[in-house]
Amino acid sequence: MSRRISNGRIGANTVRFSFDGVQYEGREGDSLASALLANDRLLIGRSFKYHRPRGVLCLGSEEPNALVTIGTGGSQTPNTRATVQELYDGLSAVSQNRFPSLKFDLLSVNDRLSRFLTAGFYYKTFMWPRSFWESVYEPMIRRAAGLGRLSEVEDEAQYDKGFLHCDTLVIGGGVAGIEAALGAAAKGDQVILCEEFSRLGGAALFESAPLGPIDGLLAQLAKHENVRVMTRTTVQGAYDHGVYSAVTLNTDHLSQPSAKAPRQTLWRIYSNRAVLATGAHERMIAFDNNDRPGVMLCSAVRGYLNYYGVLAGDSCVVFGCHDDARKTVVDLQAAGAKVVWVDTRASHQAVEGVESFTSARVVNTRGRHRVTAVEIEQQGRRFWIKCEALAVSGGWNPRIQLTCHQGGRPVWSAAIGGFVPGDKLPPGMRVVGAAAGELLEENWEPAWDLSVNGAAFVDPQNDVTVKDIKLAHQEGYVSVEHLKRYTTLGMATDQGKNANALGIGVLSQHSGELIEAVGTTLFRPPYTPVAIGALAGRSRGKEFKPTRLTPSHEFATRRGAAFVTVGNWLRASYFPVAGETHWRESVDREALAVRQAVGVCDVTTLGKIDVQGRDAAEFLNRVYANGFLKLPVGKTRYGLMLREDGIVFDDGTAARLAENHFVVTTTTANAVSVYRHMEFVHQCLAPELDVHLISTTEAWAQFAVAGPKSRELVQRVVDMDISNEAFGFMACAETKLIDGTPARLFRISFSGELAYELAVPTRFGNSLMETLLDVGADLGAVPYGTEALGVLRIEKGHAAGNELDGRTTALNLGLGQMVAQTKDSIGRVLANRTELAQSSVRLVGFRSEQQILTGSWLIPIGASAEQANTLGWVSSACYSPNLGCYIAIGFIRDAHEYMDTQMRAVSLLDAKDVRVSVVSPHFVDPEGERLRV
């Protein structure tokens, strides 16, 4: 039986844990795998497709079989490698992919059917009927073939991200890595040394040789303050310019992790140089039933014995094709096991007292839930030998994954029988030790497919057998890339660590091609599976993106406003008052109040850009399609901005506060891109201009005060004369409030009413909002939100984001005359090209007694509702409380022909077909008289 025979190199303290509800004892320092083996618990999981019984194969993170689910609820982690999971008191693990239990799995019938479930089975079988794939076949297959499940409960633990810089990053804390770190540290480098295991030492920890030399190296390392050692940290990817990603498992080994400590940390490491010292791991040989629990790699059998003190069995067979297997023979014999050594080679250095078979091979194994005997073939003679464990080694695979992340292609080394890094490495990377193929020349002879029946597993996690590879080859999948995708060889969560080299060897053996010619598939990040939580870090839920609050947010919250998300902004959409039960009641009331009295709206979210310098006017003249050179100081002008291809980009206002000082506004949505564009025009196209830009969107709180009584209200708070004579339409000024607060005042209107926009430094915004509504109470002042703002601008036919949709020109918007032809501005030339200049599409208005939906297509009366018959589309729609009907604006072709006619606004998505009248888009005060009073 598999049992603990010593403390090995771990602690002696007892730790209690459970597996599938059964209580066990392990030792401090155990992995879950070693603790289960110490309890003779060999059966740990069921395979992906055939549901075959599986146990532990490896020692480290390359483990393909022993995947379990750790914990419950929010912290439940499926697909955890038992070989990596450190034991802690109270650990609870359960097996996966079995029903109803691990020992009696109904779906193991798939194993009996394996004859039919070969490569491409799903593709070939579940083709028909087509509609069955999503509804029937896929859910069924997913239920049958699966890994662990998520609990679907949110993980409360923190995940974090961090950034590190170093001269030299050493990946792998074995002897080669420690020596590399010491060398770099001695030169004065800042060094980071990352090790996946919980302690440094690498492969040497798991060998029988004493650890004295390792301790010596560690003592030297401790003397260097410029070395940062990071254990439980796996380097996952190599990126451009010396950037590496790594994940540290901070608390997954703790019984009671602190709630404050991040569970995992994703690091971005910037390095000048990197040393890859990741060592090598062993691979399997393909023989029939090579996947039974109790069949392990030689290095794993040795490691569990030497490090964890666990002996795999009292009688063991060791099967190999190179000298390294001998170490396992020696260690097992020293531990008191009865050992039989099977070697494919003609001769080897015998071990006294061990029965050896040379020029021999293992061809099969027996045993239901664990191996009980192996069949050996020697010189045509076959016989069974009873055993409790079988240790196998088909050779070594250097861990070269990170050398491929920048396009490097591994090359085959016949000397070691493995793939080693090619010439092309990520810049700055050096590969040392076993990862480079050093120390691995051990008289290796090829041992790939030694099976008789082909039920020999090459990729144990994806259940890819020798038979599948042969079939794929017969069907013409000769490229190794095609083989991989057809059979799923190497596509499991171990990313081909176990399967790739063996599969390529098997393909080579059967195709007769040299391995060099077969080649290998490459590796991508991550090196081991990474939890989504680690990639997300703190960017979860509300923290996924920042929330920007308007200056009057506190006021709006207190008033019970309903909020709407606009990009990152949270804006008040309307302010319900007592008795209002439907949003339309509030919006109608607010829109009417603005037209009849006065309303106040927070418009801070509009982009604000300060433009200063001797050439500020010249600069704006180039950026805007209309002219700005002659704008007098103290005046504001509407500006239309085009893209270079002649399409409208954005609109807004530019106020000239001083000869060399403008304040530009943009739409909320384009605040960032307009600023970027203006910097582009300045730095890339006109660097000779003396102009400086800065975004002041968040520096100033700005409020629209709109309505016939707005002058009366604004006059009560600002310390200047704002009569029509002193401060006419489109005037602007730097001023102050009566309490001395600095302010900017603009007489501009989005609503079509007499209106002002008043700006104060952001920190005074909330109190200004309160003050305006306080002192305006007798005037009937109300706050209004984005909904009423939208109603008011649609009533005026003002274009906004829905109209400036990246397809419309100034001409389409009815603003064609704004594009000045006598100057050079962005977009002027291409706005004049025939295709755009001859467009008959124009912005028009629509009225109806029924609701018009935004996005409706306009169809002539009597025509069928299909694409070919569309005249245009509805871009914005609302109910107009001022007109008492539904209105909309949108675009139609040949607009002048359809004016004052009827057509239909059709939304097939909403099954709406509404008769509308085509009218001018200026529904309210078309002459603009109210603005100027």
Place this chain on the structure above:
Amino acid sequence: MLINHPLLGPRDAQEFVYKGDASLLRRPDSNAEDALERFTDYAYLRDNPAGEHRELWYHEQGDRSWLVVTRNTLTHEVLDVQLASEVGR
């Protein structure tokens, strides 16, 4: 990827916004006889070479400099970085 900013030193590419082919620096003369043709090329035609490429990057999460970066698109090697405002057009 790192971009060696002429004023700020090496900065992560995540801080930048990519604009593409630096031919955008050579805006045609809008008064030229064949301005329409030249602007059509300017607005729509871009080089997309496999190898050395001059391109525009904007340090949006930094000092807002527009940079002209000469980069090998096959290896991501950055060969030269200049401020767009100082580069010869």
